Amino acid sequence: MTQATRETETGVNGDAAAVATKGGPGAGSGLRGFSRDDLHGLLADMLLYRRFEEKAEEAYAIGKIGGFCHLHIGQEGLAAGAIKPLRADDLVITAYREHTQALAKGITPRAAMAELYGRSGGCSGGRGGSMHLFDTSLGFYGGHGIVGGQIPLGAGLAWAIRYRGGDQVCVCFMGDAAVNQGSFLESLNMSAVWQLPVIYVVENNGYGMGTAFSRVSVTDMEARSGAYGIPAHTVDGQDVLETYRFFEELAGQVRAGAGPQFVNALTYRFRGHSMSDPVSGTYRSRAEVERHVEEQDPITILRDRMMDADLLTQEELEAVDAEARAASEDAADFADASPPPDPSTLYDHVYAEINEHGRLFLDGRGKGPAAGAGGPAAPGFGGGDHG
């Protein structure tokens, strides 16, 4: 679905200042403005994200995926709703819980899954892993592991847009816990001073790891951007249609020069923080999680609405789900078959340039001028068998 193919009625007021009070769960929850195809498209997107991550979960359990792996399950409405209305040349940057956002911006399930597997077919060549999916040709700028680290980078992407006189928009996602990083202040302030075309989106799932936002903030999320004069908006991220309409409108405003925006997107994480964190635990009860899974699943919410409106049959649902599963299986098969990175590339891409003079690497490999690419690893490092 693209902007062009659907009606343009939206639930967002045209005035940036006025939208500050817009939204909240339940607002604008109708199907209006979406064609049948639009709706089927969003449903298929979200189902793909869900099945993809369930597949990743499985693969992690059997050791095909390693390291940290943060699932977005439960938060797919936000990936689809915030990214799908963007233009292909708009830019997205985010933290480490980014699989579905990468898919939404166009990275294929194969390239994403192969990255999780650490294979050469991955979108970061297997060097990045789950936390560092990248495809800048699609406007997807990662995948960052330091909480809050992507916020100034996002400001920089927006800076670059403005510098070049482009009309793209940068969407910079962060978790609710990231707003307590100093980088948030510094980035929002600069964005306001320079009126950068950036939308900061907090995926407010209520927790940073095991810490409820209310334990590390006395104010509500909406209070955080006013210090820099940036309008705050709240949107129900579990309602993909509301979210879609909202971001379509807001991106248009920013494109037209409305300046930086701050969105508090309400959502919920259905899984543990990462694979080693149980789904419920000391910081949230099983009942709380179950209630959210029951009532706040963005896929269920859309499905029910579509069925209620006779826009989706059980058979259609099963078909689209089967497709999502098949794509995920295919991605896993692709990843499995993709070879690991060539060991001879260990030193590639540390530096962009193959230096003609001097030595770049100081670990005793290559006594001649440093070769930036393709040189074999020093024999001394070939025996890594620790861990």
Next chain:
Amino acid sequence: MTQATRETETGVNGDAAAVATKGGPGAGSGLRGFSRDDLHGLLADMLLYRRFEEKAEEAYAIGKIGGFCHLHIGQEGLAAGAIKPLRADDLVITAYREHTQALAKGITPRAAMAELYGRSGGCSGGRGGSMHLFDTSLGFYGGHGIVGGQIPLGAGLAWAIRYRGGDQVCVCFMGDAAVNQGSFLESLNMSAVWQLPVIYVVENNGYGMGTAFSRVSVTDMEARSGAYGIPAHTVDGQDVLETYRFFEELAGQVRAGAGPQFVNALTYRFRGHSMSDPVSGTYRSRAEVERHVEEQDPITILRDRMMDADLLTQEELEAVDAEARAASEDAADFADASPPPDPSTLYDHVYAEINEHGRLFLDGRGKGPAAGAGGPAAPGFGGGDHG
């Protein structure tokens, strides 16, 4: 003047939330609540600060003082007005423009001047210099050179007060430019979450070096603390009486548990940013500076009011000024006579403990176990003659 010796009528409302709108230039400018002695005390304090810094300026010009030297001239109303109402055991921490704040908290002119001269009689033994005056026995915690660096430290002082169950207050000063450091967000947020007994005071002189606040912020200063639910207050720092009344009241509230506070104290710097910066220049006109010196000198303002109320004669003024000059001269004489630090102490105080085992210093001095104190510098470093 202490709290006990003067009447307690103040211009500050008892309710922390209500004071958020209090103040502004000219508000509460009467003499009410101050005894004759109180007023003479504050005048003498500010004159001492002024003469002390003028003396420092002179000493800098003839090379007795080196490095960076940031004068507070023009901002003395805030040093006296914010610090004098505090209790002796309250804590103060600040940035590098701190000479007069150090004097206000009880560091003697001699100890302060000797520090500026880099002499052993200085309050930091000559090792700190202008930017790092310290006397923690007086509750004065420095003197910090990294913009914004003292803000989390101030939160930590307040944390320690609360941890020990004390009823002191920490006053943490910063410049207007420091609120754009991430440490500001992080510190204010933690202070709010833990309800720390701290007053953050922005000495808002309108500029960070050559940058007007309005060039690096789209919001007013008062907007900055609301993000963390911390009440914002504005006070006219050029009016020492208003400032005094205000801080006396506010410190009392914080002592009683009102939680962290944020004060936008309006002031103006009459000198350049540091000794190498001209008084006026590209970023502010000569006329602007002259207007402020004319109309906004905290000493003149108090003097005129006292004279208008027949509480000060010309002779009295001359006497108190002569005393301030004498004290500054005496401080300079003391500093001049104070020996430089003993060269044999070069390695002292890097570490608190004289380690019995291992070597702490790795520059080849002392091949035996490291001596933490008193060991002679390695011969290799005795010849420093560069620069």
Next chain:
Amino acid sequence: MAEITYRDALNAAMCQEMDRDDSVFLMGEEVAEYDGAYKVSRGMLDRYGDRRVVDSPISELGFTGLCVGAAMTGLRPICEFMTFNFSFLAIDQVINSAAKMMYMTNGQVPVPIVFRGPTGAALQLSAQHSQACETWYVHAPGVKLVTPATPADAKGLLAAAIRDDDPVAVMEGELLYNVRGEVPDEEYVIPLGVADLKRSGDDVSIVTHGKMVHVALQAARTLARDGIEADVLDLRSIRPLDVDAILETVARTNRVVYLEEGWPFAGVGAQIVSLIQDEGFDDLDAPVVRVTQADVPMPYAKNLEQLAKPGVKAVVEACRKVLYLPAGGR
């Protein structure tokens, strides 16, 4: 004496010191209600309450500075970094406040703080989560650094660090937390600055610290099968540095390998080589060989990660090299 994990030994050290001294408190992300991201502080919230075991926001610069400020008044904060990777955000407070405070105040303001958490790589955590941070903490004077390798050392060194009046960084290892070992039940401290000969042998010295002690020991066992007996000297403390112990092993074996997890350029090993060439030059029969992480950011892919990490084989080869033996030991 019980066999417990490295994790529990750290926990025991913190509890030992918190029992002794009310001025000790623990602050960090997830240390309280969650029992620690790696469960090092398990049970401590229940035992000491939320005055002394404190969950912080994700504000590394802020809570580090707050802890330093508290230490300036004489409190003894244990400031936990979930991992030292995240402490880059806080390093200004580590270097410009903690390390320099005592000196620039002429001894008025000691900063008795402990910074602790895991350093170095675990498994496939990729570039931003796999960094060995020692160099950043020892280059500047003013901070001490200890790197316990065993449960017994973990308890004794962390306890000593907490009692120390200087800022001490205690770098642990995520992959060490489950390592088990005998740990005395009673109260004890291990003084900083005392290296420990974890194994002795007269043919070659493997000098190392932290997690790599285990790699060194494994390498020593491998070498022994070829009749080569290695000293394994665990520095335990990088600042202060037990120079005597280093020179002693150099003098005895005349052949040295320095093994560390971090990068080579200006790594700890570079300093050790410099020290040995300065003070043990005549005792060396061969140049010291260093084994380090490959000079690249840590890759995610398992095979590349293995290649990048210093391992047993590399250590064995390095030992053979300083012995002028042909490559290709078992």
Next chain:
Amino acid sequence: MAEITYRDALNAAMCQEMDRDDSVFLMGEEVAEYDGAYKVSRGMLDRYGDRRVVDSPISELGFTGLCVGAAMTGLRPICEFMTFNFSFLAIDQVINSAAKMMYMTNGQVPVPIVFRGPTGAALQLSAQHSQACETWYVHAPGVKLVTPATPADAKGLLAAAIRDDDPVAVMEGELLYNVRGEVPDEEYVIPLGVADLKRSGDDVSIVTHGKMVHVALQAARTLARDGIEADVLDLRSIRPLDVDAILETVARTNRVVYLEEGWPFAGVGAQIVSLIQDEGFDDLDAPVVRVTQADVPMPYAKNLEQLAKPGVKAVVEACRKVLYLPAGGR
């Protein structure tokens, strides 16, 4: 060829590159309206406007990250730190974003950024403002580091750094800004990784970088009065490192002093010693002697500061030491 200051040479390099390439811009505190805290960017706001010469708030972490983000799209920011002392606040973005980005994206995202500003001590700026920051920037792979010592090098190396596709730190010296020297008027670059023999003599090698080149030259002149002729090898670039040039001077004089402004522990000099013992072991007639800042935070008092800084006398003594001459040269 005109004689201009180091400051103006840096300015010329930035203008040269900004004239050539619209993707180059300058951002930092006070760089625009104030002409730079040290006037390095004098006149550039007038010449290029506020789109390309930009005053930032005092937000080191933020504007550094912003510049890195811009560089990720192919722009070529020159990110000025008023001094590198303040870059500790930004180092997370330097290491975790700039240095690692290319690697973890498999080469997709080069980060062609320059970080520049003065490093090291000026005069009596005390502990927090007098730090030589080299080690923090070279330990991690992914960043390059150059340290121009003369006006001609300043222009050529900064220009090369701006054209380079990798993050390059250019560390200047506040005390160098007024140094004058001949600088070619025309456009030129000096490739990174090429050391420069600033003086040649066959008796002893003083290897050094940055501001210390001048101290080394003065020491060499002093030594010459006693008939001792010193090589002064200016590394110019620390990463990439001109290993061949180092080994060449070692092979020729067999006696080496490494001189640097920073601290000793895991300093650049430690790495150079390690390199020489590794690859030039047999060429050494004496252990390399390092001359560094005393291992203390920089004190304010003039006399202590002088003691703490590496000076000509210390270098002369070090040279005599590696020549096994008695102390006490002129």
